[in-house]
Amino acid sequence: xxxxxxxxxxxxxxxxxxxxxxxxxxxxxxxxxxxxxxxxxxxxxxxxxxxxxxxxxxxxxxxxxxxxxxxxxxxxxxxxxxxxxxxxxxxxxxxxxxxxxxxxxxxxx
Amino acid sequence: xxxxxxxxxxxxxxxxxxxxxxxxxxxxxxxxxxxxxxxxxxxxxxxxxxxxxxxxxxxxxxxxxxxxxxxxxxxxxxxxxxxxxxxxxxxxxxxxxxxxxxxxxxxxxxxxxxxxxxxxxxxxxxxxxxxxxxxxxxxxxxxxxxxxxxxxxxxxxxxxxxxxxxxxxxxxxxxxxxxxxxxxxxxxxxxxxxxxxxxxxxxxxxxxxxxxxxxxxxxxxxxxxxxxxxxxxxxxxxxxxxxxxxxxxxxxxxxxxxxxxxxxxxxxxxxxxxxxxxxxxxxxxxxxxxxxxxxxxxxxxxxxxxxxxxxxxxxxxxxxxxxxxxxxxxxxxxxxxxxxxxxxxxxxxxxxxxxxxxxxxxxxxxxxxxxxxxxxxxxxxxxxxxxxxxxxxxxxxxxxxxxxxxxxxxxxxxxxxxx
Numbered sequence: 001x002x003x004x005x006x007x008x009x010x011x012x013x014x015x016x017x018x019x020x021x022x023x024x025x026x027x028x029x030x031x032x033x034x035x036x037x038x039x040x041x042x043x044x045x046x047x048x049x050x051x052x053x054x055x056x057x058x059x060x061x062x063x064x065x066x067x068x069x070x071x072x073x074x075x076x077x078x079x080x081x082x083x084x085x086x087x088x089x090x091x092x093x094x095x096x097x098x099x100x101x102x103x104x105x106x107x108x109x
Numbered sequence: 110x111x112x113x114x115x116x117x118x119x120x121x122x123x124x125x126x127x128x129x130x131x132x133x134x135x136x137x138x139x140x141x142x143x144x145x146x147x148x149x150x151x152x153x154x155x156x157x158x159x160x161x162x163x164x165x166x167x168x169x170x171x172x173x174x175x176x177x178x179x180x181x182x183x184x185x186x187x188x189x190x191x192x193x194x195x196x197x198x199x200x201x202x203x204x205x206x207x208x209x210x211x212x213x214x215x216x217x218x219x220x221x222x223x224x225x226x227x228x229x230x231x232x233x234x235x236x237x238x239x240x241x242x243x244x245x246x247x248x249x250x251x252x253x254x255x256x257x258x259x260x261x262x263x264x265x266x267x268x269x270x271x272x273x274x275x276x277x278x279x280x281x282x283x284x285x286x287x288x289x290x291x292x293x294x295x296x297x298x299x300x301x302x303x304x305x306x307x308x309x310x311x312x313x314x315x316x317x318x319x320x321x322x323x324x325x326x327x328x329x330x331x332x333x334x335x336x337x338x339x340x341x342x343x344x345x346x347x348x349x350x351x352x353x354x355x356x357x358x359x360x361x362x363x364x365x366x367x368x369x370x371x372x373x374x375x376x377x378x379x380x381x382x383x384x385x386x387x388x389x390x391x392x393x394x395x396x397x398x399x400x401x402x403x404x405x406x407x408x409x410x411x412x413x414x415x416x417x418x419x420x421x422x423x424x425x426x427x428x429x430x431x432x433x434x435x436x437x438x439x440x441x442x443x444x445x446x447x448x449x450x451x452x453x454x455x456x457x458x459x460x461x462x463x464x465x466x467x468x469x470x471x472x473x474x475x476x477x478x479x480x481x482x483x484x485x486x487x488x489x490x491x492x493x494x495x496x497x498x499x500x501x502x503x504x505x506x507x508x509x510x511x512x513x514x515x516x517x518x519x520x521x522x523x524x525x526x527x528x
Contacts, residue, residue, distance in 0.1 A: 023304075023471075023474075023475070023478075027478075046379065046380070046383070049380075049383050049384070049468075050383045053383075053465060056463065056464040056465035056468065057463050057464075057465045057466075058463065059463055059464035059465075060462070060463055061460075061461060061462070061463065061464065061467060064464070068464065071464070072464045072467060072468070075464075075468050076468065076471050078380070079380060079384075079468065079471050079472050079475050080475055082378070082379070082380035083475070083479050086378045086379055086380060087333050087378065088333060093479055093482040093483055094333060094483070095483060095486055095487070096482040096483060096485070096486050097486045097489075098486070099308065099310070099311075099482055099485040099486040099489070100308060100309075100482075101306045101307070101308040101452075101454070101478050101481050101482055101485065102306065102307055102308065103304065103305070103306055103478075104305050104306065104307045105303050105304065105305035105455070106304055106305075107302055107303075107304070107467070109467070
C-alpha cells in the first residue's frame with residue numbers, strides 16, 4: 001500500500017485519518033474524539049513536528065506533492081489538537097458551550 | 110502601579126472628556142433602540158463590505174447581506190475596472206437579483222451580466238438594464254430609467270466601503286479621519302493569504318466590540334491559554350494599554366506584547382515553541398517592505414519598543430488589528446436583531462513560502478479561534494443577564510474607555526437622527 005506521508009514521517013501512518021483538509025473538519029474530528037485519542041495522536045505527531053522543521057521549510061507550497069500535502073494537513077490537525085492536550089484537558093474550549101466559529105475562507109493548501 | 114504613562118488628567122477617560130459614572134447598557138437590550146440604530150447608523154455610515162482582492166477581474170462580484178440596514182448589495186468590478194455596488198433588487202418586480210439556492214445567503218462569482226431568475230431581466234456590470242423579456246408587452250418602458258439602484262461605493266487602501274444613504278456627501282477618506290489617514294501606506298496589498306471565520310453570536314453587536322476593545326479581560330478569561338506560571342504572572346500584572354486615542358466616532362488602543370522570541374522559552378506552550386508562533390503570529394516577521402519603526406504614523410503611535418499590536422475601531426462595525434509580526438486581522442459585526450449578530454474575523458498574511466510558514470500562520474488563526482470561542486460564549490451570558498434587567502448600571506474602568514466611547518457614540522447617532 002502506498003504511503004500517505006513522506007517516508008521520514010512513517011510513524012504518522014497509523015494516524016492518517018488526521019490528514020484532513022479544512023479547519024472546520026479538523027475541529028469537528030477533535031471535538032468528536034476522546035482525550036485518549038487526542039493524546040495518542042499528539043504523542044506521536046508532536047516529536048515529529050519538533051524534528052521536522054528543516055524538512056517543512058524545504059517544502060514549497062507551489063506544486064506541493066500529495067504526501068507533503070497530507071503531512072501539512074496532519075500537522076494542521078496537531079495544532080488544533082494541541083489546545084486540548086496542552087491547555088484545556090478536554091476536547092472543547094472550556095465555557096464555549098454552544099458557540100461555534102467556522103472557517104469560511106481558507107488557503108487552497 | 111502604572112506600567113505605562115497616562116495623560117496629565119490622570120486617566121484616559123477624563124483625558125477624552127468622557128464621564129466616569131457607571132454606564133447603562135439599555136442601548137444593547139432594547140428592540141426599539143436597535144430599530145433606531147438601523148436607520149441612524151447602519152443606513153447612514155460607511156460600511157466595509159470587503160477587499161479589492163475579492164474582485165480580481167472584470168465581472169468579479171460578491172453579494173453582501175446588510176440586514177441591519179435592511180439591504181443586500183452586489184459589489185462588482187465593471188468592464189472599466191471600477192468597483193461599484195448596487196442594491197440587489199430587480200427593477201421589475203423586486204426579486205432579489207443575485208443569489209444561489211438560499212435567498213438569504215451571500216454568494217460570489219464572475220459573470221458578464223446579471224440575469225434575474227424570475228423573468229430574465231438582465232443588467233450589465235455597470236448596472237444598466239440591457240434586456241427585458243418580451244419587451245413589447247410593456248407600456249412605454251424606458252429601459253434607461255430602470256437600471257440597478259447604485260449605492261455609494263469608495264475604496265480605502267483596498268478596503269471596499271458602501272454607504273446606503275442616497276444623500277450622503279461625506280467622502281470615505283473624510284469619514285475615516287485621522288486614523289484612516291495615519292494608516293495609509295500600510296502594505297495591505299501584500300497580505301493576500303486569507304483565513305476567514307464566521308460565527309453567529311447571541312448578543313447585541315456592540316457587546317462583541319466591547320470584548321475586543323478592551324484587554325482588561327485577557328489575563329482572566331483567557332488564563333488557560335498560558336502556561337500555568339505565566340498565567341499567574343499576567344493575572345498579577347493585569348493589563349494596561351500603551352495608549353488610547355479617539356477621533357470622532359472612531360477609536361483605537363495600542364498594546365504591548367508578543368515580543369518574539371520570548372525571553373524564556375518556558376513561557377510559551379510546546380506547540381508555540383515548536384512552531385515559533387502563537388496568537389501574535391510567527392516570531393519571525395515576513396518582509397513587507399517596511400521595518401516596524403517605518404510603519405505609518407497611526408500604527409504604534411507611541412513608537413514604543415514593546416509594541417505588539419493596535420486595534421482600530423472604525424464606527425460602527427469594522428475593526429482593524431495590525432500586529433507587530435506583519436499581519437492583519439479584521440473584525441466585522443453584522444447585527445441581525447437587537448440581541449444577535451454575525452461576527453466575521455478575517456486574517457491576512459504574507460503568502461507563506463513553505464509548509465513551515467503555513468503552519469506558523471495556522472497556529473495564529475487557530476489561537477484566534479480558541480480565544481474567540483471563549484469570548485463568544487461569554488457574550489451570550491452577558492446578554493441574557495443584561496436583558497434580565499437585574500442591574501441597570503455598570504462601573505467601567507479606565508482600560509474600558511473605548512466601551513464608554515462606543516456606546517455614547519451609538520446613542521449620539523440615534524439622538525441626532527431623531528432631531
